[in-house]
Amino acid sequence: MLVETQEEVPQIREPLRRVGITNLRTVAKINWKGKVYTFIPVFEVTIDLPAEKKGIHMSRLVESITEAMSEAVEEEVMEAHSSLEELGRAVIERLEGKHPHRRAEVWIKTHLIILRETPASKKTTYEPYDVEVGVIKNEDGSFEKVLRVKVIGNTVCPHAMANNNGKTHIQRAVGELEVRAGYDEEIELEEMIDVVESSFSHPTYTLLKTVDENAVVQGMYRNPKFVEDVAREIFAKAKERFNGRIHVRVISNESIHKHDVIAETWS
Ligand SMILES: Nc1nc2c(ncn2[C@@H]2O[C@H](COP(=O)(O)OP(=O)(O)OP(=O)(O)O)[C@@H](O)[C@H]2O)c(=O)[nH]1
Numbered sequence: 469m470l471v472e473t474q475e476e477v478p479q480i481r482e483p484l485r486r487v488g489i490t491n492l493r494t495v496a497k498i499n500w501k502g503k504v505y506t507f508i509p510v511f512e513v514t515i516d517l518p519a520e521k522k523g524i525h526m527s528r529l530v531e532s533i534t535e536a537m538s539e540a541v542e543e544e545v546m547e548a549h550s551s552l553e554e555l556g557r558a559v560i561e562r563l564e565g566k567h568p569h570r571r572a573e574v575w576i577k578t579h580l581i582i583l584r585e586t587p588a589s590k591k592t593t594y595e596p597y598d599v600e601v602g603v604i605k606n607e608d609g610s611f612e613k614v615l616r617v618k619v620i621g622n623t624v625c626p627h628a629m630a631n632n633n634g635k636t637h638i639q640r641a642v643g644e645l646e647v648r649a650g651y652d653e654e655i656e657l658e659e660m661i662d663v664v665e666s667s668f669s670h671p672t673y674t675l676l677k678t679v680d681e682n683a684v685v686q687g688m689y690r691n692p693k694f695v696e697d698v699a700r701e702i703f704a705k706a707k708e709r710f711n712g713r714i715h716v717r718v719i720s721n722e723s724i725h726k727h728d729v730i731a732e733t734w735s
């Protein structure tokens with residue numbers, strides 16, 4: 469007979485807001501706009517724990533993930549979840565019947581590989597973006613979601629350019645955009661990526677033939693930006709397009725310092 473230690477009363481009766489599993493890697497299939505993609509996401513799943521319970525039944529959170537996965541793998545894959553947030557919600561719905569809780573969160577971190585064209589030779593290039601989707605079931609039973617994208621672009625410094633006859637320092641920069649909204653809001657990770665990528669001096673590419681490299685260099689010199697300019701542009705575009713709480717953070721890996729510069733804002 470197994471002892472259910474988790475059901476005992478703990479010495480310190482403190483409720484805990486988030487208890488669960490994190491850094492869990494697995495495989496997921498998503499039917500994204502009619503095409504099935506296989507992801508290797510990292511999951512974090514948490515529930516709240518009342519003061520009078522010693523622990524949660526951890527394995528039930530893992531079962532909720534594996535069963536939500538099998539929904540997609542066993543049945544016709546086209547029935548796979550049509551978005552990461554839908555997969556997150558399916559995990560919470562599985563958890564409903566498995567483990568009592570009042571509040572639950574599922575966070576899915578993965579990479580999106582988007583097919584792009586190089587700027588001049590128009591060759592196909594596969595561009596990686598870090599994305600994270602959080603699905604939160606609140607105590608009142610309402611669902612909200614948090615979508616995050618991280619994009620690598622570049623910045624050309626307008627200040628050095630103005631003071632050195634057009635010569636300047638150039639660096640890679642990382643733009644992060646987070647939108648926090650009601651679960652049913654239509655928000656596409658791809659569109660969030662485009663908002664960030666179009667706000668740098670120029671996008672970066674995995675594949676660049678010489679003609680493409682020339683196009684990137686000329687394009688970015690035409691578009692010098694401070695880290696502040698990039699953050700403002702992402703924020704303005706995101707406020708216009710997405711109905712949710714916006715958080716923007718841009719870090720430029722300065723080529724003239726041993727440190728980086730940052731610009732951040734939120735609604
Ligand atoms: N609450 C809690 N569980 C832990 C901790 N460390 C390990 N465990 C987990 O304890 C789990 C086993 O307990 P349960 O999940 O309740 O498994 P079970 O009782 O066989 O399954 P159920 O019948 O569904 O409760 C393992 O999956 C361990 O990962 C911890 O610090 N806190």
Ligand SMILES: [Fe+2]
Pocket residue numbers: 472474525
């Ligand atoms: Fe248990």
